[in-house]
Amino acid sequence: MTDSHKTIEAVWKIESTRLIAAIARVTHDIGIAEELAQDALVTALELWPEEGIPRNPAAWLMTAAKRRALDFLRRGSMLVQKHEEITRELEFQQQQLADAMDQALDQVIDDDVLRLIFTACHPVLAVEGRVALTLRLICGLSTAEIARAFLVPEKTLGQRIFRAKKTLSEAHVPFETPRGDELRERVASVLSVIYLIFNEGYTATAGEEWMRAALCEDALRLGRMLVQLLPSESEVHALLALMELQASRSRARRGSKGEAVLLKDQDRSLWDDAQIRRGLAALGDAQRLGGGAKYYALQAAIAACHMRARTAEATDWERIVLLYDALMQISPSPIVALNRAVAVGMAQGPSAGLAAVDEIAADPALAGYHLLPSVRGDLLMKMGNFIQAYEEVQRAITMTQNVREQELLTERLK
Amino acid sequence: MPQYLVAIHHPDNYVPSSEDPAMIEDIHALNREMIAAGVRIFAGGLSAASNAKSLRAKPDGGVLITDGPYLETKEHVGGFWILETADMDQAVAWARKAVIACRAPVEVRDFLFRPVPKEATEQH
Numbered sequence: 001m002t003d004s005h006k007t008i009e010a011v012w013k014i015e016s017t018r019l020i021a022a023i024a025r026v027t028h029d030i031g032i033a034e035e036l037a038q039d040a041l042v043t044a045l046e047l048w049p050e051e052g053i054p055r056n057p058a059a060w061l062m063t064a065a066k067r068r069a070l071d072f073l074r075r076g077s078m079l080v081q082k083h084e085e086i087t088r089e090l091e092f093q094q095q096q097l098a099d100a101m102d103q104a105l106d107q108v109i110d111d112d113v114l115r116l117i118f119t120a121c122h123p124v125l126a127v128e129g130r131v132a133l134t135l136r137l138i139c140g141l142s143t144a145e146i147a148r149a150f151l152v153p154e155k156t157l158g159q160r161i162f163r164a165k166k167t168l169s170e171a172h173v174p175f176e177t178p179r180g181d182e183l184r185e186r187v188a189s190v191l192s193v194i195y196l197i198f199n200e201g202y203t204a205t206a207g208e209e210w211m212r213a214a215l216c217e218d219a220l221r222l223g224r225m226l227v228q229l230l231p232s233e234s235e236v237h238a239l240l241a242l243m244e245l246q247a248s249r250s251r252a253r254r255g256s257k258g259e260a261v262l263l264k265d266q267d268r269s270l271w272d273d274a275q276i277r278r279g280l281a282a283l284g285d286a287q288r289l290g291g292g293a294k295y296y297a298l299q300a301a302i303a304a305c306h307m308r309a310r311t312a313e314a315t316d317w318e319r320i321v322l323l324y325d326a327l328m329q330i331s332p333s334p335i336v337a338l339n340r341a342v343a344v345g346m347a348q349g350p351s352a353g354l355a356a357v358d359e360i361a362a363d364p365a366l367a368g369y370h371l372l373p374s375v376r377g378d379l380l381m382k383m384g385n386f387i388q389a390y391e392e393v394q395r396a397i398t399m400t401q402n403v404r405e406q407e408l409l410t411e412r413l414k
Numbered sequence: 415m416p417q418y419l420v421a422i423h424h425p426d427n428y429v430p431s432s433e434d435p436a437m438i439e440d441i442h443a444l445n446r447e448m449i450a451a452g453v454r455i456f457a458g459g460l461s462a463a464s465n466a467k468s469l470r471a472k473p474d475g476g477v478l479i480t481d482g483p484y485l486e487t488k489e490h491v492g493g494f495w496i497l498e499t500a501d502m503d504q505a506v507a508w509a510r511k512a513v514i515a516c517r518a519p520v521e522v523r524d525f526l527f528r529p530v531p532k533e534a535t536e537q538h
Contacts, residue, residue: 010503011510014451056514057507110450217415217500224452274455274528 004049011057012041013140019061020137021112023069026096028175030119031165034137036072040064070094113138114229115175117222121190124171129164130193131200136161138225139218149215150200187230191239191296194222198243203402216247227282234291237282238300244279245303248272260408264312276307298327317347334363342375350382370399374409381412415498417455418505419523422516424492426463440515448497453508459493492518 016037024033040061054060073094120133131150135141141149147157178186201215223240230236252266261267283304286297302323309315324340337360345353357376366372377392390413397409433441448454463483472478483490495512499505502524509520 006503007507010501010507013500013504014507053510057510113450213415214500220415221452225450228450228452272528 002049004053005045007053008041008044008048011053011061012044015058015061016041016140017113017116017138018058019065021116022062023065024116024119024175025112026093027069027072029169030116030133030137030175031169032072033069034165036068037061037065039068066098070098110229111177113225114177117190117226117229118177118186119168119173119175121186121193122168122173123186123189124173125164125167127193127196129160129167130189131196132157132160133164134193134222135197135218138222141218145214149212187233187235190226191235194219194226195239195243195296197222198246202246213250216243216250219243220247227285232289234286234289235294235296237289238286238291238294238296241279241282241286241300242296242303244275244282245300245307248275248279248307259411260405262408263306266312268310271307279307280304293326293330295327295331298323298330302327315346317343321347334360334365335369337363338366338369338371338375345375345379345382350379354379354383368399370396370405370409372396373399377412416501417525417528418497418499418502419494419521419525420497420505420509420512421491421494421521421523422512423489423519423521425489426487428462428492430459430492437515437517444511444515447511448495448508453497453499453504454495455498456496457494460491463490489519 019037019040020030020033023036024030027033027036043064044057044061048054117134117138120137121130125133132146135146135149136143143158143161144154147154150157177183197215198219201212201217201219220240220243223236223243226236227240248271249263249266251272252268252270253261255261279300283297283300286292286294286300291297292301302320305316305320305323320343321340324336324343327336328340338357341353341356341360344356354376357372357379360366361372361376373392374396377389377396380386380389380392393409393412397406400406400409445454445457448457464481466481466483468480468482468484470478470484493516495508497505497508499508502522505522505524509522512520
């Protein structure tokens with residue numbers, strides 16, 4: 001890749017969201033908005049290497065996109081020409097578009113970006129469609145990049161994005177920020193998409209790569225964006241806190257040979273202090289907004305207990321058990337119950353932990369989940385029941401597809 | 415994620431109060447945009463370099479403190495951002511905007527490392 005192509009790519013990553021958001025304000029269709037913005041990018045790729053990078057690349061792209069959007073509306077007006085009323089309507093629309101894009105050149109169009117996020121994460125879409133559209137439209141990732149991150153063929157991913165755009169268009173999803181009761185629900189959808197992206201980066205579900213840092217970074221960026229856009233929503237701050245606190249351990253999660261290192265064995269001096277402080281501050285914001293007992297805030301508070309402990313032994317496990325109890329109240333799930341059981345094992349001893357695990361072991365949702373035998377194996381080992389522990393860990397190995405986790409478990413058998 | 419220093423260089427006789435409203439608004443807008451994009455870790459403007467104190471070690475082991483900047487140059491760092499971006503290319507893309515907003519030359523440096531306080535290591 002040449003230098004100017006690298007520059008164009010970097011500029012695109014920064015500008016594409018605002019560009020698409022500005023066009024979508026008028027076209028009311030984020031699929032079309034994205035295509036028009038892409039056209040502007042293609043023109044830049046043709047012209048900039050020849051003529052040099054313009055002094056204000058953002059303004060250049062916006063002008064180019066505006067020209068294409070106006071062409072698009074004119075083409076539309078040709079199809080329905082002779083209908084004077086419609087023509088007038090289209091003239092009005094064109095003027096509106098021109099104004100909107102001129103405005104967008106001069107100001108930060110937060111509201112449009114927010115609308116774009118809400119539309120990309122609309123519940124009418126399948127979850128994987130929401131994730132792909134968000135990465136494409138708000139993070140500026142190419143189809144190839146998203147496909148690589150999710151280990152699916154580029155063609156599959158392209159179809160996924162195409163289908164998602166089509167669904168939005170067919171369902172006539174309005175390009176707007178939801179209000180009132182709907183807002184809460186829609187925010188929850190946006191947050192779950194962001195957290196999914198983060199987790200996909202943090203722990204790959206399959207394959208060689210233990211961590212795909214870029215996805216985590218994009219999720220963090222989305223989280224920080226959203227905090228600016230929805231400052232009064234406590235869970236938005238809480239999710240950012242949770243992600244910052246998890247990500248602050250990144251450097252400690254991998255050993256020198258790329259192997260996974262568990263929380264308790266991590267070199268805590270490798271944790272990113274500045275990021276921990278940012279995470280704790282965001283958690284504080286969530287709590288000040290009165291959301292301390294909500295879903296992401298409780299999880300962030302649990303993460304905070306780990307991050308505050310200078311050594312693994314100094315972890316406040318009693319408090320973590322209480323936080324898991326609260327989490328079970330508002331969002332009971334077998335996974336949360338399993339994590340709670342681990343905390344009970346740490347706070348009250350392995351046999352109490354094992355009893356808590358066995359309470360939930362029959363849950364069909366945990367069948368095939370490798371962490372169940374893994375946790376049982378760990379507790380049995382601590383109780384000195386080595387033969388049973390060995391069997392449990394072997395069972396866990398056969399259940400996970402992640403090579404790094406298999407290595408980690410195999411290590412424990414030695 | 416890597417972090418970058420984006421430093422603005424102002425001439426020595428630069429008077430911040432001489433900035434016109436349009437420029438101030440441009441800088442505010444850029445800051446808002448950086449925050450909205452989740453890349454801004456820190457931003458600040460420095461007072462005149464003539465207010466600086468310069469310190470250097472003396473051969474006898476003491477420290478010599480003088481008023482004024484360390485280097486006698488015509489331009490000094492007048493303000494800076496710490497940005498967190500995916501790579502240098504993106505930091506430079508932001509710096510392009512800074513050149514326009516601040517009407518001044520800009521330097522981008524990448525952080526080689528961010529030290530961990532020693533006490534944290536010793537606890538281990």
